[in-house]
Amino acid sequence: MTATAHPNPREDLIVCPKCDAAYALVRPGPGERAVCHRCHTVLITPRRKAGMQIIALSVAILVLIVAAAIFPFLSISVGGAKNTVSVLDAALAFSDGPMIVLSLTTAALIIFIPLTRVLLSLYVLVPIVLDKPPARNAAQAFRFAEALRPWSMAEIFAIGCAVALVKISDLADVGFGPAFWLFVCLVVLFVVQDNFLCRWSVWYALGKPAKS
Structure with missing residues (x-):
């Protein structure tokens, strides 16, 4: 999945470590990924155990x-x-x-x-x-x-x-x-x-x- 950009400052934000793009934090499910839309850096990759x-x-x-x-x-x-x-x-x-x-x-x-x-x-x-x-x-x-x-x-x-x-x-x-x-x-x-x-x-x- 791709993280959704949010234009306004919020507490539940995640920032891409590569390009500093800010996104509203949406936690993917196990096996899914949150990816920066701008530079395609993987932001979150939860896995079971x-x-x-x-x-x-x-x-x-x-x-x-x-x-x-x-x-x-x-x-x-x-x-x-x-x-x-x-x-x-x-x-x-x-x-x-x-x-x-x-x-x-x-x-x-x-x-x-x-x-x-x-x-x-x-x-x-x-x-x-x-x-x-x-x-x-x-x-x-x-x-x-x-x-x-x-x-x-x-x-x-x-x-x-x-x-x-x-x-x-x-x-x-x-x-x-x-x-x-x-x-x-x-x-x-x-x-x-x-x-x-x-x-x-x-x-x-x-x-x-x-x-x-």
Whole structure:
């Protein structure tokens, strides 16, 4: 469904985060969507039991991120010499000297920022799904998690590595370790979680008065 524009200021308004168009708030039913008529940004996407599904996905992502950072990501064999490396090893390979800033930034973008977003999501969503008052500073935590979203690049890292490794496969024998396939699973779960999350619903739940 498409949200209906309203010309006069009202309390029950929703504003498009992309183009700032204001609409009279009409809540769609489960499975429906409220979409900005101007830029077609999805404004509200309610789903049945979405909260528990997002929590389950967040826990799965949390486990996968930790495992993907520890297990071997790839192995390279050249002239009888073979070496395996994990994601953390690769990210911190240049941690000595002037490249330390680049190494720490890489590690943050592919591991620590996605991990922080998942932990913040659990902190915000678990009390809401359990029908309890929001956690302390939950609104700020959710706002921070959303601000980190463009900088969470675990999936970009996995895709970029796959392309790069295909190109060097003629120079060496390259094998994908378990961490690579864990990152592939992370790509899928990140997309599913992002599609399941209705940000308006979260903000609405955080703004509701606590039950006595």
